Amino acid sequence: MVYEIEEEIKMIKPIQVIAIIFAIFLLLKAILRLKNKKLTINEFLFWSAISVILIILSIFPQLSNIVANFFGFGRGLDFFIVSSILLIFYLIFRIYIMLEELDSKIVKLARSISLKEIKDIKSLDRQQLKDKINQI
Amino acid sequence: MKRIDNMKNKPKIYIVIPAYNEENSISSVIKDLKKYNYHKIIVVDDGSTDNTLKIARQARVIVVRHPINLGQGAALRTGMDLALELGADIIVTFDADGQHMAKDINKLIKPVTSKEVDVALGSRFMDHSSNTPWLKKVLLKIGIILIFFMYGIMLTDTHNGLKAMSRLAAQKISIESRGMEHASEIIGKIKVNRIKFKEIPVTIKYSKYSIKKGQRISNSLNIFIKMLTKWFMK
Numbered sequence A: 001m002v003y004e005i006e007e008e009i010k011m012i013k014p015i016q017v018i019a020i021i022f023a024i025f026l027l028l029k030a031i032l033r034l035k036n037k038k039l040t041i042n043e044f045l046f047w048s049a050i051s052v053i054l055i056i057l058s059i060f061p062q063l064s065n066i067v068a069n070f071f072g073f074g075r076g077l078d079f080f081i082v083s084s085i086l087l088i089f090y091l092i093f094r095i096y097i098m099l100e101e102l103d104s105k106i107v108k109l110a111r112s113i114s115l116k117e118i119k120d121i122k123s124l125d126r127q128q129l130k131d132k133i134n135q136i
Numbered sequence B: 001m002k003r004i005d006n007m008k009n010k011p012k013i014y015i016v017i018p019a020y021n022e023e024n025s026i027s028s029v030i031k032d033l034k035k036y037n038y039h040k041i042i043v044v045d046d047g048s049t050d051n052t053l054k055i056a057r058q059a060r061v062i063v064v065r066h067p068i069n070l071g072q073g074a075a076l077r078t079g080m081d082l083a084l085e086l087g088a089d090i091i092v093t094f095d096a097d098g099q100h101m102a103k104d105i106n107k108l109i110k111p112v113t114s115k116e117v118d119v120a121l122g123s124r125f126m127d128h129s130s131n132t133p134w135l136k137k138v139l140l141k142i143g144i145i146l147i148f149f150m151y152g153i154m155l156t157d158t159h160n161g162l163k164a165m166s167r168l169a170a171q172k173i174s175i176e177s178r179g180m181e182h183a184s185e186i187i188g189k190i191k192v193n194r195i196k197f198k199e200i201p202v203t204i205k206y207s208k209y210s211i212k213k214g215q216r217i218s219n220s221l222n223i224f225i226k227m228l229t230k231w232f233m234k
Helices: A002-010 A014-035 A041-059 A062-071 A076-122 A126-135 B002-009 B026-035 B052-058 B072-085 B103-113 B134-151 B167-172 B182-192 B208-213 B219-233
Strands: B013-019 B041-045 B062-065 B090-093 B119-123 B163-166 B197-201
Touching (some): A014 A041, A062 A076, A076 B072, B013 B026, B013 B072, B026 B041, B041 B052, B041 B072, B062 B072, B072 B090, B090 B103, B103 B119, B134 B182, B134 B219, B163 B167
Parallel strands (some): B013 B041, B013 B090, B041 B062, B119 B197
């Protein structure tokens, strides 16, 4: 095991370096935002956990294979892609529901505006009503 | 007491007309309705960009205006809500493009006023007075079959805008669909709430204008997809 890890470190790939730099950048950003109180503790923990996992995975890529094998996937990348697609599906579903809700809110708002308008018109007298029609 | 008697004898009939960019036909539709003595008319201007609003207001009818275009289903709901608020006993929905005949309304509301049924649906296929174009006919028949599979109700015409309903039925059928799927939604609600209904033959006048203004055939697929998603989401 020790030998294998040394071997991995020796033939480190550019993508691993990029991933590590990105993860450190993410972590720093999270810490900075926590200091400025733009992030809650929970959000900070979430983002720092992601960057830590990213760092570990880029240093020991074979770890992802172990996780993938546990779930029944051949390679770590397959596991990653499939879980990403599932996540995206879930997010799309949520957005769909959100849009539907937003849509019905807009309809309700527009309807209440229309009905308010008619109540306003009802309170006008004949001359005001004529003026209003001419305005349009 | 006298007033109650009066109400019993003469039900308040409100005509609800959803209109979107119908400046060419709306005034003749209103005139036609007034000729047959229907004076309680609610025009719902669904955010038209033309002169529909002005023409309707000049015609001295009740006009509600949506600030933005919401769709026919939403316009019907607005009109029905307002009619209920104004104390309507019977609500008749009527298209603004001039394809419906005001003289059919009397026939349509008869079973509702006599309390035989709560909803009367207009049907263009019960007699042969409508000159339906053949492609439209095919699509409408497909719609009828779909409705049968979805709700188990076999009708002769499912996508007809001319309907009459009692106050009770209108309260139960509160349309949630924004667009054209309201036709199937209404039938679904009739089924769920076990509302008594009846089909009445009416004439649809297909003029060049109403064909141009009416549902484009390519839109049928769109309506179908919306119907299906609604059905699955439930």
